[in-house]
Amino acid sequence: MxxxxxxxxxxxxRLTAFYDALFESFGPQGWWPGRTRFEVIVGAILTQNxxxxxxxxxxxxxxxxxxxxxxxxxxxxxxxxxxLIRPAGYFNVKAGRLKxxxxxxxxxxxxxxxxxxxxxxxxxxxxxxxxxxIGPETADxxxxxxxxxxxxxxxxxxRRVFSRHGLVGPVASYDEVKSLFMENLxxxxxxxxxxxxxxxxxxxxxxxxxxxxxxxxxxxxxxx
DNA sequence: TGCCAGGCCGGGT
DNA sequence: ACCCGGCATGGC
Numbered sequence: 001m002x003x004x005x006x007x008x009x010x011x012x013x014r015l016t017a018f019y020d021a022l023f024e025s026f027g028p029q030g031w032w033p034g035r036t037r038f039e040v041i042v043g044a045i046l047t048q049n050x051x052x053x054x055x056x057x058x059x060x061x062x063x064x065x066x067x068x069x070x071x072x073x074x075x076x077x078x079x080x081x082x083x084l085i086r087p088a089g090y091f092n093v094k095a096g097r098l099k100x101x102x103x104x105x106x107x108x109x110x111x112x113x114x115x116x117x118x119x120x121x122x123x124x125x126x127x128x129x130x131x132x133x134i135g136p137e138t139a140d141x142x143x144x145x146x147x148x149x150x151x152x153x154x155x156x157x158x159r160r161v162f163s164r165h166g167l168v169g170p171v172a173s174y175d176e177v178k179s180l181f182m183e184n185l186x187x188x189x190x191x192x193x194x195x196x197x198x199x200x201x202x203x204x205x206x207x208x209x210x211x212x213x214x215x216x217x218x219x220x221x222x223x224x
Numbered sequence: 225t226g227c228c229a230g231g232c233c234g235g236g237t
Numbered sequence: 238a239c240c241c242g243g244c245a246t247g248g249c
Contacts, residue, residue, distance in 0.1 A: 031230095048231040054247055055230090089246040093232085135232050155230050200230055209228070228248090237240080 004186050012184040014167070018219060019191070022198035025218035029197035032145035037113050039068055040146040044138050045097050046088040057087035070111040074102040097133025104131045117147040125151070136174045144196070150187035153196040154178050157203030164207065164214070165222060 004019070005012025033052075034040035039059065046055045061084040062068050067076060082095035102111075108127070109115040116124065124147070128139040136154070143149040154177045163170045168177050185191065206217035214220060 044230085047229085049229065050231085050245085051229040051247070053229090054245095057247090087246060089229090090231090090244045091246080093244055097232085133232070137231065141230075153230080157230070196230085203230090226249105229246100231244105233243090235241090237238105 004188065004191055005184060011167070011180070014222075015181065015184055018165075018222065019195050019198070021218050021222070022202055023194065026198055026201050028194060029201060031193060031197040032141075034145075036068070037117075037146040038070060041101065041113070041142050042068065042073075042098065044141040044145070045101065045133065046085060046094055048090070048094070048138060050089045055088050058085040058091075061085065061087070070102060070105055070113065073098065074106055074111065093133070097131075100131050100133050113146070117149075124149075136178075140178070144189060144192055148189050150189040150192055152178050152181040152185075152192050154181075155196075155200070157200050157207065158196070160209065161199055161203050161207050161219070165219065166224070 003012075004016050032040045032043065034043050042062070043055055043059060046058050059068070062073070065084065067073055067084070073081070078095055078099060081098065082091045085091050085094055085098075088094060104127070105111055105113070105116060109119075125139055125143060128134050128142060129136065134142070140151040140153045143151040144153055154174050158177060159168065159170075159172070162168045162177070162180070163172070168180055181192070181195075185195075202214075202218060206214040206219075213223065
């Protein structure tokens with residue numbers, strides 16, 4: 001198999017070694033936990049600054065109402081939508097954000113997720129970012145996990161884990177952190193998928209906000 | 225009990 | 238170009 005690294009050899013090999021150690025410890029994570037691409041997109045918006053267990057309840061409400069498709073959700077009353085997604089928190093804000101995405105999907109792609117992702121080129125990310133309520137992490141999550149595009153997803157865990165290992169600064173911007181991966185790994189959506197999920201996994205269990213360093217963490221051997 | 229969770233927006237400096 | 242308050246539920 002070909003190397004997963006590119007660009008600067010040092011950094012690329014280090015990132016690959018991290019990935020291998022994490023995969024060795026935890027195995028494949030099976031992300032994203034959604035039955036359809038549309039459900040993945042809904043989940044990506046609902047999980048903003050929110051634990052996944054809360055999102056599952058909200059998704060469950062939508063599924064119980066057979067509303068987990070673009071047509072039904074687009075037609076749904078805003079107040080009813082916010083009531084159904086209440087368990088996900090920020091429900092008024094997120095109901096509006098879901099509506100914003102659906103308005104965009106119907107006005108530009110006739111409500112078709114396939115058409116959204118079939119259009120090739122770089123334009124899709126910019127279009128998603130233009131939707132009010134979709135920022136860089138949500139856009140990249142949608143592109144990677146719903147669209148299969150090789151966009152590396154950066155989140156709070158990514159920052160914490162990799163700044164503790166000195167690979168990024170503690171206050172680096174989203175695009176700076178993303179570049180670390182995009183410029184040093186081959187663009188492989190399968191690897192990006194697992195890598196992000198593994199970062200979340202190790203971050204949850206071994207890299208907590210207050211505790212200065214991880215102990216018994218699979219990445220402990222890489223600390224200097 | 226307080227802190228954290230798979231962020232983002234809008235207004236202010 | 239940053240900085241900050243607001244948004245809100247559920248788990249530990």
